[in-house]
Every structure is written in C-alpha cells, then in structure tokens.
Amino acid sequence: xxxxHLIAQxxxxxxxxxxxxxxxxxxxxxxxxxITLLAWQGAILFLSTCLVAHSSGLSEIYYSAALTLMLxxxxxxxxxxxxIYQLGAQWDSEPLVNIPATMLVGxxxxxxxxxxxxxxxxxxxxxxxxxxxxxxxxxxxxFLMMITRRKAITxxxxxxxxxxxxxxxATSATYGMPMVIELxxxxxxxxxxxxxxxFFFQIREQFDSLDLHHLESLKED
Amino acid sequence: MEILLVLxxxxxxxxxxxxxxARRFAAELNAAMSLATLIVSSLLVLRVIRHGPMLVxxxxxxxxxxxxxxxxxxxxxxxxxxxxxxxxxxxxxHLGRVTPGRLRxxxxxxxxxxxxxxxxxxxxxxxxxxxxxxxxTLSTVLLVSLYRTRASLEAAWxxxxxxxxxxxxALFGTILLYFAAEQTLGRxxxxxxxxxxxxxxxxxxxxxxxxxxxxxxxxxxxTKVGLAPLHNWLPDAHAEGPTPVSAVLSGLLLxxxxxxxxxxxxxxEGSVGRSLPGxxxxxxGLLSAVLGAFFLWRQRDIKRLFGYSSIExxxxxxxxxxxxxxxxxxxxxxxxxxHSLTKSSIxxxxxxxxxxAGTQQMDGIRGLLGISPTIGWGLMLGSxxxxxxxxxxxxxxxxxxxxxxxxxxxxxxxxxxxxxxxxFAAIFSRVQPMVFGESDAPPLPHSPALLxxxxxxxxxxxxxxxxxxxxxxxxxxxxxxxx
Numbered sequence: 001x002x003x004x005h006l007i008a009q010x011x012x013x014x015x016x017x018x019x020x021x022x023x024x025x026x027x028x029x030x031x032x033x034x035i036t037l038l039a040w041q042g043a044i045l046f047l048s049t050c051l052v053a054h055s056s057g058l059s060e061i062y063y064s065a066a067l068t069l070m071l072x073x074x075x076x077x078x079x080x081x082x083x084i085y086q087l088g089a090q091w092d093s094e095p096l097v098n099i100p101a102t103m104l105v106g107x108x109x110x111x112x113x114x115x116x117x118x119x120x121x122x123x124x125x126x127x128x129x130x131x132x133x134x135x136x137x138x139x140x141x142x143f144l145m146m147i148t149r150r151k152a153i154t155x156x157x158x159x160x161x162x163x164x165x166x167x168x169x170a171t172s173a174t175y176g177m178p179m180v181i182e183l184x185x186x187x188x189x190x191x192x193x194x195x196x197x198x199f200f201f202q203i204r205e206q207f208d209s210l211d212l213h214h215l216e217s218l219k220e221d
Numbered sequence: 222m223e224i225l226l227v228l229x230x231x232x233x234x235x236x237x238x239x240x241x242x243a244r245r246f247a248a249e250l251n252a253a254m255s256l257a258t259l260i261v262s263s264l265l266v267l268r269v270i271r272h273g274p275m276l277v278x279x280x281x282x283x284x285x286x287x288x289x290x291x292x293x294x295x296x297x298x299x300x301x302x303x304x305x306x307x308x309x310x311x312x313x314x315h316l317g318r319v320t321p322g323r324l325r326x327x328x329x330x331x332x333x334x335x336x337x338x339x340x341x342x343x344x345x346x347x348x349x350x351x352x353x354x355x356x357x358t359l360s361t362v363l364l365v366s367l368y369r370t371r372a373s374l375e376a377a378w379x380x381x382x383x384x385x386x387x388x389x390x391a392l393f394g395t396i397l398l399y400f401a402a403e404q405t406l407g408r409x410x411x412x413x414x415x416x417x418x419x420x421x422x423x424x425x426x427x428x429x430x431x432x433x434x435x436x437x438x439x440x441x442x443x444t445k446v447g448l449a450p451l452h453n454w455l456p457d458a459h460a461e462g463p464t465p466v467s468a469v470l471s472g473l474l475l476x477x478x479x480x481x482x483x484x485x486x487x488x489x490e491g492s493v494g495r496s497l498p499g500x501x502x503x504x505x506g507l508l509s510a511v512l513g514a515f516f517l518w519r520q521r522d523i524k525r526l527f528g529y530s531s532i533e534x535x536x537x538x539x540x541x542x543x544x545x546x547x548x549x550x551x552x553x554x555x556x557x558x559x560h561s562l563t564k565s566s567i568x569x570x571x572x573x574x575x576x577x578a579g580t581q582q583m584d585g586i587r588g589l590l591g592i593s594p595t596i597g598w599g600l601m602l603g604s605x606x607x608x609x610x611x612x613x614x615x616x617x618x619x620x621x622x623x624x625x626x627x628x629x630x631x632x633x634x635x636x637x638x639x640x641x642x643x644x645f646a647a648i649f650s651r652v653q654p655m656v657f658g659e660s661d662a663p664p665l666p667h668s669p670a671l672l673x674x675x676x677x678x679x680x681x682x683x684x685x686x687x688x689x690x691x692x693x694x695x696x697x698x699x700x701x702x703x704x
Binding site for chain 1: 346348349351352355356359362363366369370371372374375376377378379381382385386389392393395396397399400403404408411413414427429430433457460461
C-alpha cells in the first residue's frame, strides 16, 4: 500500500528528528533552550503516535497521543519554565567540558543501541519496528546527558528525555502499553516533577545554588 | 474484599493524615491505621492459607503463598514501626528537628508508602507493579529529606535520581516483556501484562527478548534492592532520613523490590532456562554481599553501618534465589523474614541510641547499657541476631544457604564465608564499645517504645529454635512456586 509506505517514511523522518534533538540537548548550555528542546521532543512523539494510531486503526492509541500532547508538550515544559522563572534561573547556563568527546561517545552509544535493537526489531510486526533502535539510542543519550551535567534542573530534563525515549520504544515495539499503565506512568511522572519542584526550592534554600557539586559530601572517605 | 481494604486503608490513612497530621493525635492515628491494615492483611493471609491462591478484580490482583507472606510481613513491620515512630518523632519534635507541618507530611507519606508497597505486592499486572514501585520511591523522597539539612537533601537527591534512572530501566524491561507477550497473547483483552497469563505461556515466549528484558528488569529493580554496584543511594538514604523511614526502607522496600525481581525471574526462567537468570542473580548477590561487608569497616555513622549491612544481607538473599531449588528458595524466604524483623528492630534501637547521645557518629555513642538497659540490650541482641549467631533465625537461614551453596556451587562458599566473617568482625567491634562503657548522657525526654524491638527479636529467636509446621509448610509452598 503506498499510503502505509508513506506513513512509514514519515515516521522514520520523525524518529530521526527525535535523535537529532537528543544530540542537540547534549550540546546546549542554556537551561531554557533545553526545556524548549524537550517540548519539541514531546511534539514529535505526539505526531508519531498520531500517525501510528492512524495507520494501525487502533483508536486507543489516540488517547495515548492526547495524553502525550497534554503532558509532554504542554504541562511539563510549562511547569519547568515556571520553575526556572521562580528560581530566577532562566538565564542560567553551564560550562560544558569537551563537547566533541561527548558527541563521539554519543555516536558510539547510537551504534550500540542499533546493534542491541536489531534482533528485537526483526521480531516486531509494527509499522514502526525500524525505529526501535532510535528509541533505545534516545534513552542512552539522555542517560549520557544526565551523567555529563552538573545542574539539578538539567539532570531532571535528562530524566524526562529518557522517559520520552521509553515512550517511543513502547510505541515502536508494541503500539504502546495498555491504557491503565500509560495513565499510571503519566501520573508518576507528573508527581515526580512536582516533588522535584519542591526539592529545587529546598536545595536552593540550603545551598544558594542548584549546582550539584555542592551535593557531593556524602561519600566513603 | 480484603484486598480492597488492604489497599484502601493506607490510602484513606494518607488522606486523613494529610488533613490532621499536624494535630497531637496524628501519631496515634498513624498507628491505628497501620493496625487496621495489619488486621485486614491477617484476614487475607488466613483466607489464602485456607482457600489457596486467589485471583480477583478482573484478574488484576493475584495472591498466592509467595506474596501473601510478604503482605503479612509488610503490614506487621509497618504497624510496629508506626508504634516506634510515635515516641521517636515526639522526641525529634522536642529536639526541634521537625515541625508539626513536616510531621503532617511525614505521617501522610508514611501511609502512602505502605499503600504503594502493598499494591506492588498484590497486583497481577507487571505494568502496575512498575507504577507502584515508582510511587513507593516518590513517596519516600520527601521523607528522606524531612530534616532539610544539606546532607539529607543530598541523600534524597541521590535516591531520587539513582532510583529514578534504575526504575526507568525496569520500565524498558517491562516494555520488552510486553512486546514478547503480545506476540503470544495478543493485544485483545489486555492480558499480555498479567503475570498469571504470562506464567501460563512462559515456555512460548521468545527467549532472546526475554533474556534482554531480564537484564533491564534486574538492573532496574536491583537498584532498589540495593545490589552492588547500584547501591550508592542506600546508605545515604538510610543514614539521613528519619529512623522509622530507615527501618521501613531496609525492612520492607528492599524486600518488595526483590519480590519484583523474583516474579520476573520466574517468567524468564520458563523461557530461557535456569542458567542465565540464576547466574546473574548469583553474581550480583555475591558481589553485594562481599562489597557490603568490606564497606562496613569504613563506617563511622551507626545508621550507615546498618545500611551497608542491609546491602550485604540482600546480596545473600539474592544469591540464594539465584541458586534456586526448594531448599535455597526456602532459606531465602526465611532470610527475607528474619532480616526484615531484625534489621528494623536494630534501626529502632540505633535511632534511640543516637537520640540519647545526640549524634549518629559511633565514636560519640558510649555506654548505652548505663543510660537505658533496654536500648543497650536491644542493640546488642539485634546485632548478635543479624550477625547470624545461633540460636537466632538468621543463623538457620544462613546455614541453609551455605550448605546448599557448598553442594551446588562450591566455588561460591569462600566468598560467602569471607563476607560473613568480615561483617561479623566489623559490626561486633563497633557495637561492643557503644553498648558497654561509661556515659553521662541525660535520659530521653519521652520514654521510648521498645516493645516492638523485643517482639521482633523474640520472633526471630523463635524462628531459629522452632519453626511451626504450618509456617514451614507455607514457606515450602512459596519456595515451590518460585521453582
């Protein structure tokens, strides 16, 4: 069918966009930019979920797409924006050490992710099966971002990007988890971000900064 | 019906305490709600013993011998900890470390945490299990940072990020599991994540996918079990949070996380065979036991010390589950029970000990016997019990694990013996001067509730001396289920 072929092509392009954003996140310094990129990731997820819903004819995926739109494109970026505004951190940027090296590690991770996902993609029957490698790559790149960053907010953005990758993996491999589970995950995510919001204020109250190098006193000596 | 109550009561308690948690009677209300949960849990336990496994609520909840025993244990330790927490938190308030507002948060989150753990234990849905585990993490993050000190904030941040990343891995594992199951069970009827359905078709699930899924699930839930090298959050969270929270984290949450791993292991074994999951569990277990034991030497903080001891013991239990077979599983389940009872009672006494001394540093805690014989003896007996001295129950389970290991995997015994020996020397040499010796510290402003300590230790002692046949039969049934 030509239409399904076209949809598969568009999905691949969207997946590539997702991967590109993950790389962009690795190199961005400004917190505000990162939040925008996170929202874009959410938007791509929303589009691709809609396309999958359309091509597979499963109506419940539309709900999951709507959930993505509300949570990942609107609610979470909005909460994060408000948070950094209230913390006065909107112009914050952080020094990044050695972007080229990080990028190279990122490339290796992508290759590794594709290798790992290869046997699973072969078994899948979904229209999106070829994008599973990209989903895994997005997860690993988000992980890399969490490791290389030193600011509390950036780590949280990395965490949310990882969740985006997980969601994408679920849609690529299985057309998404059952609705109950998706709702549960979304609820956990929302509560998590709220708790972190409270947490940021506590950290800043104690340390006068959101820089995590203050949080390194507990270790074995 | 019982299940609904078991899950509903902590939730109700959480809402009530969110409303009234700052009042004087909040601690009593907390204990009362925990008692109510314990009573309905006992009814559930009786029912399962009498009528066998049950599957209710559109197959969303499943109770068998394996999880009902953990439900009983969780509700029991939850109740005794609530009893302990009543005077303990009063003293903390007296010392000015917490305000009524924070006590409200504390009480409400305590109940929510209990509810999340019970949901994780009772659900039949692997996805819901993940959601409940994440909820259990989220409800305790703010408890760990309750004192708002720099160290406690750092501990809570570490706890959140490490467990959050860990549990994200577990979600990926769950997605892979669902993917494999969907090909056999199909999307219709939403049965592809129900454990009972997965268990029925586990032989037909694609081994390559399940093998990969297990790696992610073990790393993910293993982070919450505190398996080395993913254990970094555990000693910090145990040391910096309020002591009742340390007691339930160590005594209950680690068990529940391990329960999740074992449920996954049963499924994966059916598909890829026993070798891969068994060896992975044994490796992680041994590494945690040995590493945990050696780190004990470097501790100065009493709660950190026993946090590392929990890592060591969870390692031993994980190793025993990795061995597999009826005897090792029996021993592992027994060890889960006695460790949970002993470790929570140790944290109770350690909490009061540091309150009397005014510090958690072990160098500052001296002569506990002189200040309060109950605290001193509680800590001494608890330490002897956790070190696996006969006649306590820990000895029985460790002995069973060791002999099984010698028979089936002789290479592992030296590691186990080293871990046990090092832990013994480390803990005993620290506890001895804390209990004996001279001190002039003033007595506590409220009399501590140490009844739970001695009830726990008496139970551990009983399990070591004589195990009721009904209980043994029950453990055996649970061990058979795990395979």
